[in-house]
Amino acid sequence: MTALDDKINERFPGLVVRKDLVKAVKGNAIVPSYVLEFLLGQYCATNDESSIQSGIETVKEILRKHYVHRNEAGLIRSNIREKGRWKVIDKISVDLNTDKDAYEATFANLGIKKVIIDSDTVKAHPKLLVSGVWCIADVEYEHSEDKNVEPWIMGSIKPIQLSKFDYEAFLGARTGFTTDEWIDLLFQTVGFDPEMFGRRSKLLQLMRLIPFVERNYNLIELGPKGTGKSHIFSEFSPHGILISGGEVTVPKLFVNNSSGKIGLVGYWDVVAFDEFAGRQKRVDKALVDIMKNYMANKTFSRGVETLGAEASMVFVGNTKHNVPYMLKHTDLFEELPEKYYDSAFIDRLHTYVPGWEIDIIRGEMFASGYGFVVDYLAEILRHMRNDDYSNRYQPLFALSSDISTRDRDGVNKTFSGMMKLLFPADNATEAEVEEILHLAVEGRKRVKDQLLRIDSTYPEAEFSFTARDGRKVVVKTLEETEYPQHYHKRTPTHEEPVPDEGKERGDKPLSTAAKGPAETAGNPVGPREGHKVFTENQKGITFADLFWPWLEGATKIVITDPYIRMFHQVRNLMEFIEMIAVRKAPEDEVTVRLITSPDENYPEKQQANLASVESACTAAGIKFSWEFDGTNTIHARHILSDTGWKISLDRGLDIYQKFEMNDAFSLANRLQRFRQVKAFEVTYLRSGIRSE
Structure with missing residues (x-):
């Protein structure tokens, strides 16, 4: 137990759990972390070791008896038949059977279908209608001579989500932490050891949470394999859905015009596309067009009717080349599918998280300290989607007039999201506001700078902001600082490529911020002050x-x-x-x-x-x-x-x-x-x- 762990347990009693316990109870259960932490939060949300061990055994027993493994589904169905009633933990989806005018549930692992479920339950939990929800459910068995009547009956159903929380108590408890302590608490909550990462790396990874706390937020992260890009979107929250493979249809994502059924954006706070990269991926052009309109206007059309939704869009994928190669030969969006490699689509992205700055995840990087039960934090973040913190910097800083309206929107939404995550009680110092604003400007600048390479019609702009004392802060991306000889190119097909400065000397590129009176090694002028x-x-x-x-x-x-x-x-x-x-x-x-x-x-x-x-x-x-x-x-x-x-x-x-x-x-x-x-x-x- 560290001093931070003690404080976490003191300030949030019953709402935190030791993060290494998830591995201890998971075993071979193919189940999201938030499902396990829902159970751990009921039995292990304490710092008393004996209670933790007792709770672990209880959770293991619950999983052993009630979690449905696909290869044991027959045994569970037999238990239901013999006992008449059995509690199961499974992913349940619901469809409307128009012939019977009834809602029918399907259990993913248990392998049973057409289980009648009452309409009040469906109205209370509409996500059951789209892609399914992890639930704890009582299933009953009652045989009938009528072959048209299914023997399976839904007794009760409880989605694995927190039922209530005290937001004011959350804000009050936040004030008991320093900014560094709070960042570490959030970082441990998502499963990583804060001692293994620097402050910038922590903030970059926490940016992945912005889509959960900010409505209609469009984020992209491209980088090497194994950096945990999709982890948060698959394991962290019951309010987000990860679409594997990055391929989806218009009816599934937006609306089915024939049935009128609303797609994923109508039910989920976050829709994330995994493995989004790949130039040769087959993509429906109509989907891209609807996506662009939705990302810009928060609306989509169903025939003659226009509908709105609040789902944030996230795109994560792997890059094939390192950053200097992409900057020299193409651009940082080179891996997008061909139909998404479109300036109008790219311009609608609010931020670009530089995945190449995040280390490949190793075993020692996982947290063993305390963090929020992720379902609790997920509900807090969802609650804060109603708030707008985008103007909190304006009494202290002014964005450059060069920054366009769309660029400004991207900066403001990123800033708002990070402020909600780190300073929900609005207690940031001026230096902390500047740090978050700088990160927000950098994320949008990374998008815009690549647009200048892709589409020559975009005007150049200086991404900067001015403090109230007149001090001007010009923002640069880290890759701009590291590779200035490749970064500033209007298009990758320019007839006169930018020369590699220092190449003939054999210099290694150093930060332009670092290049001052004392230049890099190999400078023929020699060392200077x-x-x-x-x-x-x-x-x-x-x-x-x-x-x-x-x-x-x-x-x-x-x-x-x-x-x-x-x-x-x-x-x-x-x-x-x-x-x-x-x-x-x-x-x-x-x-x-x-x-x-x-x-x-x-x-x-x-x-x-x-x-x-x-x-x-x-x-x-x-x-x-x-x-x-x-x-x-x-x-x-x-x-x-x-x-x-x-x-x-x-x-x-x-x-x-x-x-x-x-x-x-x-x-x-x-x-x-x-x-x-x-x-x-x-x-x-x-x-x-x-x-x-």
């Missing part, structure tokens, strides 16, 4: 680029960093020394001195690791030594060399986010430029101080 700022999740950053131009020729280097304690921090130190060993002349000797602070918890391990570094250095002509600051008062982190340079580091050498260190076949493990960095800054000064 300056300041570099790096964005969280940025890649392509190596110690060689950051340090070597300012250390080349040094014979004495002093590193002052109080946080060379844990294994990964000592490993960073070793990689710094490896950089020197690879780049200095073999006949040269370099002295490296470390000034750090002792590890109060594991001093022996720290000293053993540093001794290993010292031993390894001798073969490379590097004399490494270290000393502990006895006063334990050093805080500033910097590097001094006898070339006269001082390099100030706000994070020291610990600039990289967590990655899989034990995977010998991981490029991030072997090469720094494939790792994501934390947000950090570096300053280069001619201090006049010599390391001796």
Whole structure:
């Protein structure tokens, strides 16, 4: 139990559950997480270990007795017949039999059909009519000599959804958390360990929740396989539906003109298309046209009648190429099906979540702490769909007049959704409002910048906003910062392609924000004083680029960093020394001195690791030594060399986010430029101080 877990249980008693319990009870049940957490919320919503263990056994017993596995359906049907009545957990869908003028239910796993269900139940739970709902139901068996009468009777039915909640209590409890704690609580709720991710990565993943809290919100996320893009839409909420394969018909999605039956958008808060990418996917052009109209106007037509709906649309899919390849040769929408690769469709997307910034999910990334029972949070988010937070930034910031109405709508809806998620009680500071607004502008800018490449008729616009003190913030996407030589192209078929700046020099592209008076490694001008700022999740950053131009020729280097304690921090130190060993002349000797602070918890391990570094250095002509600051008062982190340079580091050498260190076949493990960095800054000064 962490301090955060204690607070979560204190502020939300009975509404949270330990997230690793889902795996403990799931077994081989093919059932969404929200179904399991519905049960766990009834029996395990506590921090008392004995009650948790007792609750787990109860939930396992309920699943064992009542969850219907397809291969055991015959046994369950027999139990119903022998006992006359049996409770089952199954996915139930309902159709209207017009011949009998009656509603009939179908049980997906149990394999029974034409079970009569009363109209009041259907009216209370209309989603039963579309794609089905997970329910706990009592099924009865009563044999009849009449062959036209089915023996199955619905006794009672309870959809697995929270029946009520106290929204004011939710808002009150939120005020007891800091912003970082609240973000971590939400992050644990969706199933991930917040310690494994940086703040930007957390916010990007939480953007996936905006369609649940914002009406008619259109989101796309494209990126590599295995980053959990579809997880939230299939497992998180009973109010969303995930369509596998990304292929759907007009009648299923919008309306069946022959029967008048409304499609998915009329019943679900979120309709998500999985595996949406694929240039060769067969798509109905009529569907695309209706989709474009719905995404823009929230309406669709049924013959002569126009209908409205509130469902948000989500499109998730995999990319085949990395970001620089797409930027150089095509664009970031290159994997869309051909009929969706249409500027009018793309322009209706409110945000583009950069899936390539999100790590491939590994086992250690899953949460073991406490989070909301997801059904509880799903109901809270649904309740907040009635609110509009889109104007909450306006007393503090003004969007650029360059931003068009459609762009502004995208920014406002993303901002509104993130504010509802993070600050439902409207208690954000000015800095926090700016952070959310920046993220919202960036998400829409990513869409618009790609439109400029696809359709030359779109005008360029500066995506920026101005603070009330006159400070102007120009927003750039991270890929624009990383690959400026490829990013700014009007169309991929331009007759005069943009040259690859620095290609002949062999430079690695660094952040344009990072390029200041001190340029990248390899600059013929040489190292100069300056300041570099790096964005969280940025890649392509190596110690060689950051340090070597300012250390080349040094014979004495002093590193002052109080946080060379844990294994990964000592490993960073070793990689710094490896950089020197690879780049200095073999006949040269370099002295490296470390000034750090002792590890109060594991001093022996720290000293053993540093001794290993010292031993390894001798073969490379590097004399490494270290000393502990006895006063334990050093805080500033910097590097001094006898070339006269001082390099100030706000994070020291610990600039990289967590990655899989034990995977010998991981490029991030072997090469720094494939790792994501934390947000950090570096300053280069001619201090006049010599390391001796």
